[in-house]
Amino acid sequence: MSLIEWVELPNLGDHRGALVVAEANKNVPFDIKRVYYILDSKPDVPRGFHAHQELEQLAFCIKGSCKMIMDNGLEKQEVIISEPNKGLIIPPLVWHEMHEFSEDCVMLVFASDYYDENDYIRNYEEFRNFREAL
Numbered sequence: 711m712s713l714i715e716w717v718e719l720p721n722l723g724d725h726r727g728a729l730v731v732a733e734a735n736k737n738v739p740f741d742i743k744r745v746y747y748i749l750d751s752k753p754d755v756p757r758g759f760h761a762h763q764e765l766e767q768l769a770f771c772i773k774g775s776c777k778m779i780m781d782n783g784l785e786k787q788e789v790i791i792s793e794p795n796k797g798l799i800i801p802p803l804v805w806h807e808m809h810e811f812s813e814d815c816v817m818l819v820f821a822s823d824y825y826d827e828n829d830y831i832r833n834y835e836e837f838r839n840f841r842e843a844l
């Protein structure tokens with residue numbers, strides 16, 4: 711599977727404006743158990759710096775943009791998330807970092823499970839070891 715995978719949601723907008731629809735197990739490729747959003751971020755204050763053991767996520771910038779660094783331990787790529795209906799899949803066991811948030815950025819994330827701090831690997835060395843042990 712490619713490190714960078716996008717999901718495009720249908721925009722059913724009309725002259726009144728945009729209307730974007732996300733449906734679990736249909737255009738979102740998992741059961742959505744949690745939704746969170748990130749806003750009021752600072753351009754020079756990065757976030758993330760972890761991988762998940764099992765959690766699957768889909769992240770959109772429904773307003774503004776940010777740069778996402780994705781690293782599976784073998785390959786590292788960076789992408790800009792900037793379209794309200796084009797989300798980036800954050801699969802398990804991918805170290806991810808968010809940088810360069812625009813002032814107006816609103817990031818919306820769909821997650822396949824409830825919050826569980828035990829699912830996070832927040833140390834890069836530990837992440838590398840975890841991957842190598844697979």
Ligand code: T46
Binds near residue numbers: 744800
């Ligand atoms: C991710 C990236 C894209 C909760 O209590 N419940 C939650 O659902 C979330 C998401 C966070 N928290 C707590 C955990 C921390 O004490 O809120 C605090 C800030 O979370 P964190 O430092 O993990 O935030 P980010 O922006 O570094 O990472 C977040 C998500 O946590 C993470 O799963 O993949 O966004």
